[in-house]
Amino acid sequence: MTDKLExxxxxxxxxxAADADxxxxxxxxxxxxxxxxxxxxxxxxxxxxxxxxAAALVTVVVAVGHSDDPGxxxxxxxxxxxxxxxxxxxELPSGPPPRVVYSSGxxxxxxxxxxxxxxxxxxLVPAGDAVLASSARxxxxxxxxxxxxxxxxxxxxxxxxxxxxxxxxxxxxxATKGSAIVVLxxxxxxGAIDERFEQRFPAKPSCCSDPFELNGIVGADQLIASMPSxxxxxxxxxxxxxxSARPASSIQLLGGLGQQGITVIDHTLxxxxxxxxxxxxxxFNARIEAMADTNPFPIVPGGAGGQAxxxxxxxxxxxxxxxxxxxxxxxxFGFPQTGDPVTLFWDDATHVLLVYTIGSTRAxxxxxxxxxxxxxxxxxxGPAYAVEQ
Amino acid sequence: xxxxxxxxxxxxxxxxxxxxxxVLLAGADRAEDVTQEALxxxxxxxxxxxxxxxxDAYVKKILVNTIITEGKRGxxxxxxxxxxxxxxxxxxxEDGVVDRELIWGQVEKLPPRQRAVIVLRYYEDLSEAxxxxxxxxxxxxxxxxxxxxxxxxxxxSAEWLDAERPGGRHD
Numbered sequence: 043m044t045d046k047l048e049x050x051x052x053x054x055x056x057x058x059a060a061d062a063d064x065x066x067x068x069x070x071x072x073x074x075x076x077x078x079x080x081x082x083x084x085x086x087x088x089x090x091x092x093x094x095x096a097a098a099l100v101t102v103v104v105a106v107g108h109s110d111d112p113g114x115x116x117x118x119x120x121x122x123x124x125x126x127x128x129x130x131x132x133e134l135p136s137g138p139p140p141r142v143v144y145s146s147g148x149x150x151x152x153x154x155x156x157x158x159x160x161x162x163x164x165x166l167v168p169a170g171d172a173v174l175a176s177s178a179r180x181x182x183x184x185x186x187x188x189x190x191x192x193x194x195x196x197x198x199x200x201x202x203x204x205x206x207x208x209x210x211x212x213x214x215x216x217a218t219k220g221s222a223i224v225v226l227x228x229x230x231x232x233g234a235i236d237e238r239f240e241q242r243f244p245a246k247p248s249c250c251s252d253p254f255e256l257n258g259i260v261g262a263d264q265l266i267a268s269m270p271s272x273x274x275x276x277x278x279x280x281x282x283x284x285x286s287a288r289p290a291s292s293i294q295l296l297g298g299l300g301q302q303g304i305t306v307i308d309h310t311l312x313x314x315x316x317x318x319x320x321x322x323x324x325x326f327n328a329r330i331e332a333m334a335d336t337n338p339f340p341i342v343p344g345g346a347g348g349q350a351x352x353x354x355x356x357x358x359x360x361x362x363x364x365x366x367x368x369x370x371x372x373x374x375f376g377f378p379q380t381g382d383p384v385t386l387f388w389d390d391a392t393h394v395l396l397v398y399t400i401g402s403t404r405a406x407x408x409x410x411x412x413x414x415x416x417x418x419x420x421x422x423x424g425p426a427y428a429v430e431q
Numbered sequence: 432x433x434x435x436x437x438x439x440x441x442x443x444x445x446x447x448x449x450x451x452x453x454v455l456l457a458g459a460d461r462a463e464d465v466t467q468e469a470l471x472x473x474x475x476x477x478x479x480x481x482x483x484x485x486x487d488a489y490v491k492k493i494l495v496n497t498i499i500t501e502g503k504r505g506x507x508x509x510x511x512x513x514x515x516x517x518x519x520x521x522x523x524x525e526d527g528v529v530d531r532e533l534i535w536g537q538v539e540k541l542p543p544r545q546r547a548v549i550v551l552r553y554y555e556d557l558s559e560a561x562x563x564x565x566x567x568x569x570x571x572x573x574x575x576x577x578x579x580x581x582x583x584x585x586x587x588s589a590e591w592l593d594a595e596r597p598g599g600r601h602d
Binding site for chain 2: 047048050051052053054055056057058059060062064065067069070072073075076170206207208210211228229230231236237261262263280324325326327
């Protein structure tokens, strides 16, 4: 019966595909959309074009909080301060909890359920249908988003884990001081480790002053590691390994790093300079190349299906613009200012999360809609928290 | 040939095939959007795509992962997938068409990664290793997905076969 079933499935799939009414493709339009990002990368003189892109991405919105800072060096976006708008966190209405996974103490909050861990996670890393909770002491626990089922991947990781988009591969640094060894595991259903590799990178770190860093996975399969102190970065292409990631032949020394640090957010390369400015970058023929101007504030890519970036300006307002984040024409809105430290995350394509650390005892997550600027309190946390990113 | 020409040539040549694959992976209503999105992502890193071992395989990988990712975001956004195969559909289906319609209905209901494994295996004729590379997972994971998907389809097909026997629903 199985053979007959497989034949039926194959026949039906071929029939469905053959019967599909294929619409025409406007190649020129597609390329024009691709040019939008490249124009920004080609930069600087095309600010009018970037403003048009930003306007297309987000329409004029209502601001909740404060007006624009007149001292800002960036062109202000549309903003308004409705009469009676909330000005403190306590005035904000309560809303549903974040859609992303977050933790407070040892408790991890998934959509509709909580999971207690044996440690306080300091990072929550997205891994497809799972999320990875990690601790500074080396534990990495796989958590199924839907069921809350957990599996311990390791207790000896030497770094925060990184994962591919689907969570099929998870990597961390081997916890050996002064080594440049990346552990890569294939993770199957229920968090079971199917395959395990150890990959030594051609780096020569000493113990502590020039650490070898595992930065993340860019795009679908480019694992990035670096030694900023030596201005070196490498990519390890998991793609070239077939079903099993293969060793050194697929490691490339990347050019173009300069004196910048590397972070990877939402599978996007973000460079950080000594002044704290950030630049969205891409890999082009084994070179790291900026895709936009440097933004003076930490950029968080990832919204709108990966087509937007957000950041907090020095006036405490959220600015949202088109990927890869030109510092012009950004949509902007305000929100209650408390004077407390605030961190920005994307909750989904149309909402950002602002985490206010209040004193040393608690934190509040506020969700704001980028289309309206309206905000609500989404969760109250203890002092030790983590938000999926 | 510059990047745009090279990409345009590829997109024009492969659009129909990628769209048909997207129909099987995501349904006709989403196929055009996800195929365009995948091509756009490919364009952004076209030099890397061209350098890949197989550019077409790489773009298919982008397409499959775009669909799985969008599906994940949809679930996280609280969207609900609708089960399209209803009893009314089954009853109105003509003899001989029932198996095909029901098979497709069951394929549509598979979780995204199981569905991808089935499509890549039985439509694209990829090996387990090639599917693992496309889905960015280990071969053991592919085997697990394939086994689960076939188990689901087999269970459903057994019901259909029972229904077609004398005394069954179509008797």
